[in-house]
Amino acid sequence: MSQISSPLLPKSILVVGGCGFLGHHIVKSLLEEYKGTSPPLDISVIGLYTSQNRHDGVIYHICDITSLSRVRESISTIKPQVIIHTASALPSVIPTHESDDVDFFEKVNVGGTANLLECAKAEESVEVFVYTSSATILQQKESYMATEDAASSEVQMSISRFDPYSGTKGIADTMVLLASSRKPSKEGGLRNCCLRIGGMYGAGDTTLIWQIFQVLRLGQHRYQIGDGSKHSDFLAVENAAYAHVLAMKALLNSIAKYDAPKVDGEGFFISDGNLMSYRAFRLKLWGYSGYKHQAEDTKIVSASVVMAVAFILEWVYFIFSFGHKQPQVLRRRKMEWVCLNRTFDLTKAKERLGYVPKVSTDDALKSAAEWALRHQPELGLLDDEKKRL
Numbered sequence: 001m002s003q004i005s006s007p008l009l010p011k012s013i014l015v016v017g018g019c020g021f022l023g024h025h026i027v028k029s030l031l032e033e034y035k036g037t038s039p040p041l042d043i044s045v046i047g048l049y050t051s052q053n054r055h056d057g058v059i060y061h062i063c064d065i066t067s068l069s070r071v072r073e074s075i076s077t078i079k080p081q082v083i084i085h086t087a088s089a090l091p092s093v094i095p096t097h098e099s100d101d102v103d104f105f106e107k108v109n110v111g112g113t114a115n116l117l118e119c120a121k122a123e124e125s126v127e128v129f130v131y132t133s134s135a136t137i138l139q140q141k142e143s144y145m146a147t148e149d150a151a152s153s154e155v156q157m158s159i160s161r162f163d164p165y166s167g168t169k170g171i172a173d174t175m176v177l178l179a180s181s182r183k184p185s186k187e188g189g190l191r192n193c194c195l196r197i198g199g200m201y202g203a204g205d206t207t208l209i210w211q212i213f214q215v216l217r218l219g220q221h222r223y224q225i226g227d228g229s230k231h232s233d234f235l236a237v238e239n240a241a242y243a244h245v246l247a248m249k250a251l252l253n254s255i256a257k258y259d260a261p262k263v264d265g266e267g268f269f270i271s272d273g274n275l276m277s278y279r280a281f282r283l284k285l286w287g288y289s290g291y292k293h294q295a296e297d298t299k300i301v302s303a304s305v306v307m308a309v310a311f312i313l314e315w316v317y318f319i320f321s322f323g324h325k326q327p328q329v330l331r332r333r334k335m336e337w338v339c340l341n342r343t344f345d346l347t348k349a350k351e352r353l354g355y356v357p358k359v360s361t362d363d364a365l366k367s368a369a370e371w372a373l374r375h376q377p378e379l380g381l382l383d384d385e386k387k388r389l
Contacts, residue, residue, distance in 0.1 A: 017087030018045030024053035202237035236364035
């Protein structure tokens with residue numbers, strides 16, 4: 001069992017987006033956490049697509065969270081005590097027109113979250129709401145071991161055409177925390193918290209891991225942006241799922257105990273707690289895939305030059321496409337991973353949630369590399385290139 005145990009066994013749990021990369025790992029973690037309980041844990045999942053990443057004993061419902069009536073129908077039918085909301089429009093989702101892109105992110109991340117909160121507060125059974133937020137909600141600036149309190153004034157509350165994901169997640173994060181209330185659920189009370197996760201990765205990841213192997217396939221791996229001294233926080237999907245279970249238990253615990261650590265109305269940074277540069281992270285992943293790197297082959301490119309070029313390119317694309325397009329690779333937000341320190345203090349999560357990473361970065365990267373080799377040969381992992389990059 002987890003370090004902070006709750007005297008309240010959850011009656012019913014709804015995982016929104018429970019067939020996604022993170023969502024199905026949360027379902028798996030819940031099943032492992034409450035294995036052998038009697039009666040068995042009642043878990044339901046809602047999402048647009050529910051045919052993949054399914055688990056035995058879980059009930060699946062198709063639901064579009066941007067539809068208030070569908071959300072109301074699902075929650076009134078399931079009557080969960082706990083809602084874990086992981087569904088999100090992701091930054092890798094790039095529609096044809098950039099203007100549609102902004103609308104899409106706002107509709108899902110802001111509108112969908114608002115629908116879930118409204119219906120959760122209206123349903124007497126719902127007492128706890130855990131939201132999957134993102135560390136990218138902070139303003140674009142250096143942040144070394146940032147704490148939640150220091151970062152509270154830096155949450156993005158505007159939606160940029162160049163980065164609609166971070167702005168919409170920031171608005172949703174704020175909405176969730178402001179909606180938290182210690183009133184009884186029959187009076188519309190709802191205890192909420194947000195988990196602000198770092199760059200997530202693991203077996204089955206078709207975003208970060210896929211992009212890193214694309215760099216290899218395109219021959220871009222020989223270039224290093226900056227001197228490699230900037231660090232980022234990464235998060236294995238197993239650790240992310242575990243943190244959500246801990247957050248749920250801590251919120252339930254706060255209902256039963258007046259002296260429980262304050263979790264409701266709070267945001268928490270979650271990562272592996274293993275700071276490293278983006279370059280080092282990529283080299284480890286490639287190494288576990290059977291590749292060897294020779295330092296003398298690396299060509300170093302100035303970080304300031306790259307950021308300047310990215311800034312210019314974004315505006316060139318914006319102007320000449322009348323705001324409909326942006327660069328696919330060289331974007332300022334992507335370059336932050338390489339050019340800025342983006343690390344976060346886990347003290348609050350450790351003290352109030354009992355969070356300690358369950359899986360090491362090395363083990364998670366080994367698992368991700370094995371998955372990539374098994375399932376994504378199209379990434380260009382050719383045997384005749386394994387000796388030298």
